[in-house]
């Protein structure tokens with residue numbers, strides 16, 4: 363059995379809001395530097411992207427493909443938006459099947475729109491799932507809990523959303539604002555594997571693989587991936603790790619104003635009729651509060667096959683924090699990043715698998731920061747309303763306790779404005 367780190371959600375250069383650098387050869391090279399062994403192509407039923415894939419990929423065997431320089435394996439897949447604006451992910455076993463899916467949905471919406479991030483189809487979740495299933499593909503909801511486009515934003519259960527096709531669901535994608543602990547407070551989710559994916563719109567290693575899954579497979583292949591995702595084997599777990607951002611970093615984690623990002627508790631938002639005290643903007647319910655509404659089992663209970671979830675940041679962002687640099691693009695951050703990647707082969711090796719002592723040979727301070735992440739010594743000022751959260755790395759348990767007290771108000775996920783002003787003043 364081999365273990366591959368897989369990122370199964372990204373977009374190609376022809377979709378709206380995506381970097382022009384998002385092409386297969388660039389993705390393959392950056393995946394190699396990141397340490398990803400398997401990548402989903404994204405957008406495979408987009409006309410131009412399908413042509414690009416045909417030109418740049420070679421079929422390996424068993425429904426996986428390789429770029430011409432054989433740097434990374436690719437699985438064919440993409441994302442669509444259905445008639446309720448819900449996003450779904452799908453994977454297919456061949457370019458031929460991708461062409462067939464394209465034909466099937468051709469008259470049902472905008473397929474090749476350069477302004478859209480993904481095809482908008484005038485069909486519901488069940489119908490789309492049926493199309494994919496009939497072609498031998500697999501499907502599941504994308505960023506399931508996010509407001510607007512996550513399945514749980516519209517439905518209270520997967521059965522309600524997918525109808526009879528819910529039995530054929532292969533996975534649930536968590537999205538950047540949720541993790542295993544949160545998602546498993548819903549009993550229904552205990553029947554499915556979780557995918558943690560980047561949803562990258564640019565190919566650089568602080569985007570691709572910012573979330574990934576470690577998957578055990580005999581050989582990379584479409585059937586092997588399907589088996590791994592659908593396996594419930596407690597002993598021989600096939601997904602051995604989910605890794606990604608702490609959900610508090612996600613931009614829709616807390617309930618918050620979409621204009622000024624002031625954060626509110628769900629009760630306050632309800633009382634305010636979802637209008638911000640500070641600017642009268644719209645308050646959007648956060649993933650945390652949506653999951654609390656739906657949760658029907660206590661936190662900390664997981665099915666036996668569930669792997670651990672490792673909270674991480676891209677290496678460049680950890681270096682930026684360690685150096686106190688303004689961005690990940692400074693010369694210092696970039697050259698340090700290259701040093702780590704060259705020494706340990708790729709980014710994930712450095713981030714997840716190399717001892718702190720070895721990491722310290724490159725840079726003690728960065729090594730300490732990585733170790734703090736692995737030990738969970740990180741506090742997060744949570745995100746909300748479309749604004750990302752912010753991590754604060756602590757050197758020790760003591761420092762973490764001290765900062766928890768110092769920053770209690772900011773860490774709470776409710777802004778000062780909503781605490782200071784009495785709600786009555788504005789109602």
Ligand SMILES: [Zn+2]
Nearest residue numbers: 441449504511
């Ligand atoms: Zn999406």
Ligand SMILES: [Zn+2]
Nearest residue numbers: 371372441561
């Ligand atoms: Zn996406």
Ligand SMILES: [Zn+2]
Nearest residue numbers: 619622638641
């Ligand atoms: Zn506001």
